[in-house]
Amino acid sequence: MRDTADPLAPDATDTLELPTDASILSAVGRGHSLASALSDLIDNSIDAGATRVGIRFVMRAGAVRSIRIRDDGCGMTAEQLERAMSLGRSRDHGPTELGHFGVGLKAASLSQARILTVLSTTGFSPAAGLRLDRAQTGPQVRAQIIDAGAAAAVLERRGLGAESGTVVEWSDLENVSEAGGYHARRNWFETMIIQLRDQLGLTFHRLLGDGRIKIELDELDEASNESGAPRTVRPIDPFAFERWGADGYPKRLEADLPGGGRLAMTCFVLPPAVDSPAVKMLGRPRGAWQGLYVYRNDRLLHSGGWLQLHPDGGADTQLARAAIDITTDGLHAVAMNAEKRGVLLRPVAIDALTRARSDGFSLRAFIEEAQAVLRNAQQRELRAQPFATAGTGSPDGIADLVERTVGVRDDGVSVSFEWAGLASRQLYAFEPTTGVVQLNEVHRVALESEPARLELLKTSVYLLLEPHAGKERLAAHTRERLDVVHAALAAVAIVSRAVAPGRGPGHDDETALPSGSGNASDDEEDDENGLIESVRVTGRDPYEPLADPAVADVHIDDDIMVDLMRRVREFELLTAEEEVELARQIEAGVIAESRLARMTAETPLTQDRLDLAWIARNGERAFARMVASNLRLVVHIARRYQRNGLDLADLTQEGSLGLLRAVQKFDRFHGTKFSTYATWWIRQGIERAIADQGRTIRFPVHVVDQLPAVVKAWKAAQGTTSQRLAEVSETLEVKPEFVRAIVDNLSAPLSLDWPVLLETAEGESEWVSLADELVDADAIGPEEHVEIGARAAQLKPILDTLTEREADVLRWRFGVGGAPPMTLDQIGARLGVTRERARQIESKTMKQLRSAVAGQPS
DSSP states (O other): OOOOOOSSOOOOOOOOOOOOOGGGGGTTTTTOOHHHHHHHHHHHHHHTTOSEEEEEEEEETTEEEEEEEEEOSOOOOHHHHHHHHSTTOOOOOOTTOSOOSSOHHHHHHHTTEEEEEEEEEOSSSOOEEEEEESSOOSSSOOEEEEOHHHHHHHHHHTTOSSSOEEEEEEEEESSSOOOSSHHHHHHHHHHHHHHHHHHHHHHTHHHHHTTSOEEEEEEEETTTTEEOOOEEOOOOOTTOOSSOSSTTOSEEEEEEOTTSOEEEEEEEEOOTTOOOTTTSGGGOOGGGGOEEEEEETTEEEEESBOTTSSOTTOGGGTTEEEEEEEOGGGGGGEEEOTTOSOEEEOHHHHHHHHHOOBTTBOHHHHHHHHHHHHHHHHHOOOOOOOEEOOOTTOOTTHHHHHHHTTOEESSSOOOEEEEEOOOTTOOEEEETTTTEEEEEGGGHHHHHTSHHHHHHHHHHHHHHHGGGTTOSOOOHHHHHHHHHHHHHHHHHHOEEOSOOTTOOTTSOTTOOEETTSSOOOTTOOSOTTSOOOOBOOOSOOTTOGGGSGGGTTOOOOSSHHHHHHHHHTTSOOOOHHHHHHHHHHHHHHHHHHHHHHTOOTTSOOOHHHHHHHHHHHHHHHHHHHHHHHTHHHHHHHHHHTOSSSSOHHHHHHHHHHHHHHHHHHOOGGGOOOHHHHHHHHHHHHHHHHHHHHSOSSOOOHHHHHHHHHHHHHHHHOOSSHHHHHHHHHHHHTOOHHHHHHHHTTOSOOOOTTOEEEEEOTTSOEEEEEHHHHHSOTTSOOHHHHHHHHHHHHHHHHHHTTSOHHHHHHHHHHHTTTSOOOOOHHHHHHHHTSOHHHHHHHHHHHHHHHHHHHHHSOO
16 A cells, blocks of 8 residues: 555644653753753853852762852742743743743753752742752652742852842752762862863853853862862853954855845854964864854854864864854744754755855855965975075174075175173174174173184074064064073173172182172173063154064054953963962062162172062062952952943053052951952942042042932932932931932033033924023123113213103113113003103103203313
8 A cells, every 4th residue: 555645634623631740850951961051050040130150069078969050140039930940831031031942940950960959039029949859750740849938048058148049959969970989089070170161161251251241160068168269160262363364354154044034154264373272172173163153142052063064074174163143033044952052054044054145255165265274374385594695793604504504595684793882791782673783892802712602602693683684573572582592692601700709809800700600790780680681673763652572563452441351361360279379479579678678789799689689579470460360350340330420441440459459458368369358449449439530529438338328218219309308318317418418419410512402493303502502592691781781870970960750761761771661651651641741751851861962062
């Protein structure tokens, strides 16, 4: 019998509700690893608004007993927790949330532990707690309810008192080491936690990099109830390169999906000669990380592999990486698994990306360019470059040697030698632009006394400096390397004219001693413990900082905070042990500086003095390292104080001053972690700066401390202004006058140039300045005001010659004295006469005044 295609499916007659057995708990989440399970819970914490997540491993005798995940999110009420712990009751996730399937909490937790306990508090409702045991059967899934009081007590012990947050605890773990020996269990744990830290750093590298979330791992000894120093998860960015392997990269490829939506792929070609942490991530080779990196809401879902866009594992494509950010309209083209450990591109996505073209750029062109970059890097021929013709004063025979070996080029700057006066500890000085090597005249006699020694020295210097002759700039690391070689050559070649220890005045002061066997010469001006600058740069523009080779390779960003964060990430965070060691070095440096300060210029330069100078300088380096490694803490705290009158750069600067003070005051014997101690100094510096500089009208510091409470109470109060003042003063136990003084000055003063939207008489709107809005268009100006006053003063003697009735008529008629002029009807009404009579009085009076004026002598 042959089966045939039936275009019509049989109609259903009824529906049947299929019961869910509790044994399903043993099947969910079986595809999770420890890292993916914890990542799923961190997703929930981020969706709950958490900025900090702590993962604590509770240990006993080297074995992991339980795992606790704590966050500072918004928490859950009892009803919300019940929905979160139920199977098959998914909620609608927002487009910016990391959750998607609604089973992450249960699946992730029960994949690692037999018992799941969740405690949560919102800060405004009773604490809630549920415990779910995976080993249960029956027609219903049952969870144990934890009393609100007991849940609140446990949350307080876990570090969540009045604050909101959630604690998830996994007990009766399965995927942990059960080895018989303590050291075997401990080694497994150390390896696991390092791998976990790096995997979380890769998964959440975008969120960690910009400070949206902070993840810490630590362990708690169950017997002593003491925890170790936390291990902060650092971002591992697969695209953290300052330059790329091909010009024009990164490039963007956009593909239109059938039925609407778009997939955008950002393509990168790695530099072939760079060996940074972003190249070989998690200890795996570069080729294992080629391919696609798929993100959703800045959370990495898939890392490496081409997802059928190209064959995986090709050695010739190991420089190619591409990032895809899944948006809501492109979600239908990608299939995610419930564990979020990878994705699959559906056929529509593969076809769209394969066909996509953006300004002539395509997926095929991207792969071919990556292959070409690697091929060119592997085919580069390694051979010595020819030298320029030897200059004057060069060692004998060097010209023939160069011509027979590496060859001679005609267009280069020659290295030449001459004698010149230099500092006593300096062997030579080199000018790259001219190729001139100046040997120290001070040591000329000693060097020329042994011609073979001088020729060997000049040959070594020639071979060292020839590749740099003719260059206008040398990178900082190149200059430092040349200075180190100079110091090594000087230590062998230079002899000192100092008097050896124990030599009396009867000995010849000019007797040569090996350098370092006695005291340094009295005319020494250079630092005994530092490198002498052997490279000179002539013609430097003092007004162009980048003309200095010392900063020629320095990158400066237009945004000061972007530049600061880029530099801050160059410094690793400190462990508790490193903090104690740096504090010890700083303390030793301070003591050494105080002892050096008590020494005078006449104090002999003994070994003890050199040791003190080294200890003091080492303390300065430790101080700088302590500050640099904690600048991230300053930025993190400064972000909390934004929108208080100072921008983030100013807040970071003031917080850095507090950090400097914290480093100076830190006492390593108190057992306090430095970040905890420094937080108070940083906050103090920022809060004082806000009080002093954050407002045009400055509030005293004690007022600034109470300002948030006053503002919160004022917004909560209701009624008239007097009633609100009374309510706030009673709530805060302060005087009403104090509250009024704050409330009256809460609004910041506005500039007269502040834009104001004004509605004209025609119904249109236009932007004008506040000054234009405050000006009274009908008001008289100062000149007109003076003119009116002066006219009234001139008319007063004339009006005094008239009768009171005549004077009043003129004043009212012509507005003398600033009053508006009146009509004859108004004047008649005031005098109780007719309009005609008022006109006659005005006419008669004006004739009298004209006659009086005409009769005056000219």
